[in-house]
Amino acid sequence: MNDQIRYYQLRAKEYDTIYQKPERQKDLALIRQYLSQQFSGKELLEIACGTGYWTQVLSTSARKILATDINPAVLAIAQEKDYPQQNVEFHIQDIYQLNPADSSFEGLFGGFILSHVDRAYWEIFFIQCLAQLTAGAEFIFLDNKYVPGSSSPISRKDHHGNTYQERKLVSGEVFEVMKNFPSESDLQPALLEQVTAWEWIEWEYYWLLKCKK
Numbered sequence: 001m002n003d004q005i006r007y008y009q010l011r012a013k014e015y016d017t018i019y020q021k022p023e024r025q026k027d028l029a030l031i032r033q034y035l036s037q038q039f040s041g042k043e044l045l046e047i048a049c050g051t052g053y054w055t056q057v058l059s060t061s062a063r064k065i066l067a068t069d070i071n072p073a074v075l076a077i078a079q080e081k082d083y084p085q086q087n088v089e090f091h092i093q094d095i096y097q098l099n100p101a102d103s104s105f106e107g108l109f110g111g112f113i114l115s116h117v118d119r120a121y122w123e124i125f126f127i128q129c130l131a132q133l134t135a136g137a138e139f140i141f142l143d144n145k146y147v148p149g150s151s152s153p154i155s156r157k158d159h160h161g162n163t164y165q166e167r168k169l170v171s172g173e174v175f176e177v178m179k180n181f182p183s184e185s186d187l188q189p190a191l192l193e194q195v196t197a198w199e200w201i202e203w204e205y206y207w208l209l210k211c212k213k
Contacts, residue, residue, distance in 0.1 A: 004116065005071060007167060007175040008050075012073040014170055015051050023150060027203040031142065032057050034201075035109075038140060038210070042106035045132050047095050048113035052078030054142070058109060059083045066105075068093030096121075101131045108132055108139035115143045115180045120160045122190040130194060133213045138197075141209045146181040150205065154179075184209075 008015070019028060035054065040061040049055050049067035051074050059065055065088045069075050075090050095113060108129055117125050129139055144151065152165040155176060165179045184200040187209065192198065197212035 003175055004177055007169075007177055009071050009073040010169055010171070010173065011167075012051065012071070012077055015074065015077075016053060019053060021150065024205050027205045030203060031206060031208070034208075035140070035142075036060050038138075039107040039109070042137075043104075044107040044109060045105040047093070047098070047108065047110045047129070049078055049090075050074045050111070052081045054109065054111040055088060056081055056083065059085055059088050062087060062107075065089070066091060070094045095125070096128075098128045098132055100128075103131065103134055105132050106134055106137050108137070109142075110139070111142045112144065114141045114182070116178055117180075118160060118178070119162050119180060119182075119186075122187070126191045126194060130213050135213060136196075138210055138212045143207060144179075144181065145202065145205055145207055147205055151181075152179075 035057050039058060041063050043064045044058060044062045044066070046055055046058065046065055046067040047069075049069050052067065055065060055067045055078055067078060067088055068091045069078070070092060072092060075092065079090055095110075095117075110129070133139065146154070152167065154163045155166045157163050162178050163180055164176050166174055167177050168174050184207075188198075191211065195211040195213065197210075199210040201208040201210075
């Protein structure tokens with residue numbers, strides 16, 4: 001188990017506190033409203049679903065969701081949440097080992113995962129994600145913008161341009177976690193030629209990318 005996976009395993013029970021920051025509530029309300037209708041009536045693959053915060057939002061209108069994560073600790077929390085439509089199934093899945101050329105899903109969502117993917121791997125990662133989708137299907141990635149005073153400080157930058165943060169758990173244990181803050185122009189070279197439509201939305205604390213296969 002690498003340090004990043006272990007960090008999120010240990011952080012599982014305290015993870016959702018990130019959504020309680022007062023200054024982010026306006027953005028989060030707008031994003032919840034937006035996402036609640038994006039995959040209406042569709043069969044959706046959610047990668048790195050974590051504790052199910054966004055799974056609950058998506059499940060209000062999606063026909064069916066396969067919510068996946070590599071970490072059993074966060075999946076256990078996600079499974080305990082309420083999904084009134086009973087339309088969510090959970091599986092353990094590594095984002096780097098998605099089913100090859102599955103092409104069965106009508107949508108894909110990744111919340112706060114792209115920032116943890118090595119920049120050198122972006123193009124291959126997007127190809128694997130697109131391979132999960134039927135023709136004309138859309139995927140959405142949602143992630144953080146770097147906002148001084150609200151975001152944890154950047155601790156270092158490596159030779160690929162990846163940035164890192166030091167994260168401290170309630171236990172006092174400290175981890176260094178890869179956390180990138182890409183711009184729209186950063187992502188375009190790795191993806192633009194592979195998709196037929198591109199939409200970029202920014203709020204004060206977050207960004208969202210929606211593309212069509």
